[in-house]
Amino acid sequence: MTFDPVDYLDDEEAVTAYLDTAIQRDDVEVFLDALDDVARAYGMGKIANEVDVHRVSLYKSLSKQGNPSFATVKKVLSALGFIVPTSSNLRCSQASVKPLNLMAGSCGLFSPIFMFPFSICTA
Template identity: 40%
Template sequence: MAKRKAPKLRRFDPANYLKSEKDIALYLNACLQEGGDDPAFIAAALGDIARSKGISDLAEKTGMTRAGLYKALAKDGNPSFGAVLKIVHAMGLEIRIAPQR
């Protein structure tokens, strides 16, 4: 029996699927529900969105450097709340507060 080659798999990157503001909002809300207490998880989700939008464009809109943006949105990043607000607003999103369910 001849050996078959294993298929090449590519790593899933959510940034490739975040095409519209609605996609982005749904993704970020799902991430907030899933990992809301984990700032690294949320920073990584914001990083996914930033890559989908273009890091250079987002850096320009936030007034942050590309390096600063990458650092803030890295898995081990710990962005300030002010940085998160700048990033979210530059993405065309807003943060809302609602009672817990």
């Protein structure tokens, strides 16, 4: 039997820790692989519908041979409940924003991949 991380991405905490670990690896391919795993865990068809792309296109985009645009990555993160904070979307109260960078325990740390702090807004 082959190990598939999707089998273990069954709650918000596991997903957040998994993406956080991938971001800390400072390797875009590792992060995109993790994002693909999370999208598969949530349901690629459901995510594709939410980001308004065909399911097959999203599979290809997030695959090892894919090269998704930043817009696609941002839309997928948004469909999963994550936000890339900007000055215009920081209206979530600090109490309702959980940092994606849980390992470091700080909301203000920057992702080495995109240079944005990733967070999930629970408001």
